[in-house]
Amino acid sequence: MLEMTSQYKELGISEAVYRFGQKIEEALKERFANIDEVAEYNQLKVIKAMQERRVNEACFHYASGYGYNDQGRDTLEEVYASVFHTESALVRPQITCGTHALALALSANLRPGDELLSPVGKPYDTLEEVIGIRESKGSLAEYGITYRQVDLLEDGTFDYEKIKAAIHEKTKLVTIQRSKGYQTRPSFSVTQIGELIAFVKSIKPDVICMVDNCYGEFVETIEPSDVGADLVVGSLIKNPGGGLAPIGGYVAGKEEYIENCAYRLTSPGLGKEVGASLGVMQAFYQGLFLAPTVVSSALKGAIFAANIYESLGYSVIPNGTESRHDIIQAVTFGKPEGVIAFCEGIQAAAPVDSYVTPIPWAMPGYDSDVIMAVGAFVQGSSIELSADGPIKPPYAVYFQGGLTWPHAKLGILMSLEKLVQAGIVTLPEAR
Numbered sequence: 001m002l003e004m005t006s007q008y009k010e011l012g013i014s015e016a017v018y019r020f021g022q023k024i025e026e027a028l029k030e031r032f033a034n035i036d037e038v039a040e041y042n043q044l045k046v047i048k049a050m051q052e053r054r055v056n057e058a059c060f061h062y063a064s065g066y067g068y069n070d071q072g073r074d075t076l077e078e079v080y081a082s083v084f085h086t087e088s089a090l091v092r093p094q095i096t097c098g099t100h101a102l103a104l105a106l107s108a109n110l111r112p113g114d115e116l117l118s119p120v121g122k123p124y125d126t127l128e129e130v131i132g133i134r135e136s137k138g139s140l141a142e143y144g145i146t147y148r149q150v151d152l153l154e155d156g157t158f159d160y161e162k163i164k165a166a167i168h169e170k171t172k173l174v175t176i177q178r179s180k181g182y183q184t185r186p187s188f189s190v191t192q193i194g195e196l197i198a199f200v201k202s203i204k205p206d207v208i209c210m211v212d213n214c215y216g217e218f219v220e221t222i223e224p225s226d227v228g229a230d231l232v233v234g235s236l237i238k239n240p241g242g243g244l245a246p247i248g249g250y251v252a253g254k255e256e257y258i259e260n261c262a263y264r265l266t267s268p269g270l271g272k273e274v275g276a277s278l279g280v281m282q283a284f285y286q287g288l289f290l291a292p293t294v295v296s297s298a299l300k301g302a303i304f305a306a307n308i309y310e311s312l313g314y315s316v317i318p319n320g321t322e323s324r325h326d327i328i329q330a331v332t333f334g335k336p337e338g339v340i341a342f343c344e345g346i347q348a349a350a351p352v353d354s355y356v357t358p359i360p361w362a363m364p365g366y367d368s369d370v371i372m373a374v375g376a377f378v379q380g381s382s383i384e385l386s387a388d389g390p391i392k393p394p395y396a397v398y399f400q401g402g403l404t405w406p407h408a409k410l411g412i413l414m415s416l417e418k419l420v421q422a423g424i425v426t427l428p429e430a431r
């Protein structure tokens with residue numbers, strides 16, 4: 001037996017917290033084995049794509065200027081198309097984040113007079129300004145594109161009747177968000193998304209079905225593009241960047257729609273031909289290569305946290321046993337001190353900025369103070385272990401990521417340690 005307790009002790013984890021964590025982890029063996037199996041499957045999928053597209057050393061060369069014939073970039077886009085089983089893909093450092101990728105896919109494929117439909121309720125916060133739900137410069141609304149939304153039923157399922165009624169001759173694109181993001185609705189499985197797409201297409205076959213795939217990539221063995229999505233969209237500083245991509249977003253899907261995205265991203269007439277990769281290609285390839293196991297580490301962390309805090313009597317979403325469709329975990333503490341102690345623990349366990357104490361602060365776009373734990377190699381990266389919580393009822397913390405399982409585990413144990421030290425949590429043995 002390794003001297004694990006003393007190793008943890010040196011990092012600030014007491015023996016009681018460590019032992020409590022070990023008991024929880026012990027009971028999760030079977031689930032972790034299933035997660036490893038999904039990672040194994042997806043790892044093979046990625047390697048196969050890289051071999052088929054003949055990825056080679058020249059793909060990592062620096063390209064500058066216009067970027068004509070940027071081999072690394074062009075090959076990477078083929079690799080993404082192969083992984084997602086799509087005709088084409090656009091994967092670029094010039095796509096700055098997930099919101100940008102989504103805004104690009106929408107504005108590239110919608111024209112004045114068209115209508116956008118969300119059949120899964122309100123989209124991710126930042127999309128509100130893209131669409132124009134909240135008034136904003138450059139929104140789709142400013143270009144005469146209308147928006148309609150059908151909320152989920154109370155049990156979190158699709159309201160098929162209202163969706164049917166909402167589709168009409170102007171409906172051009174349907175956007176489906178896979179992850180709940182920071183809402184309380186459930187995240188959708190790829191199979192559920194497939195059922196919704198089939199329903200939408202049965203009413204209007206030529207409608208474009210787009211999926212916001214953020215936080216969902218590699219959680220399952222299939223992706224929304226395997227079940228009928230015409231476009232899947234995501235961020236490289238989340239799952240598919242594997243923690244190594246320093247920037248970037250992707251759109252994968254039907255050739256025609258990806259071309260529209262390329263002409264919108266660069267310029268009419270130029271499309272995919274320009275856009276130098278500026279030396280980030282090795283990180284993009286290597287990040288994608290690591291992504292399946294990185295996602296599995298993040299998933300284990302989320303499940304470990306759910307089970308730890310559920311067993312201590314806190315409400316957790318998703319709960320300790322339900323199946324996972326993204327890497328986000330919410331824990332409700334019911335009081336600000338709990339949220340703060342949790343985030344202090346995540347920060348204290350980070351490889352970067354561990355000595356910094358996070359404090360709640362006013363943030364643009366939020367109506368309360370927010371506390372964030374971010375000890376990341378890539379600024380704002382949420383595939384790295386990170387947590388944030390708005391300081392308002394119900395005082396919940398949202399946490400995600402973890403490039404390795406041992407780091408995710410340390411972060412969660414450290415959060416528990418801080419809660420114990422603050423007198424908010426009493427461990428069962430000590431009661």
Ligand SMILES: *Cc1c(COP(=O)(O)O)cnc(C)c1O
Pocket residue numbers: 097098099100124126177178179180181212214215235
């Ligand atoms: C993170 C996220 C986005 C936006 O991505 P950014 O990179 O933060 O702009 C959009 N949708 C969902 C579901 C997300 O999780």
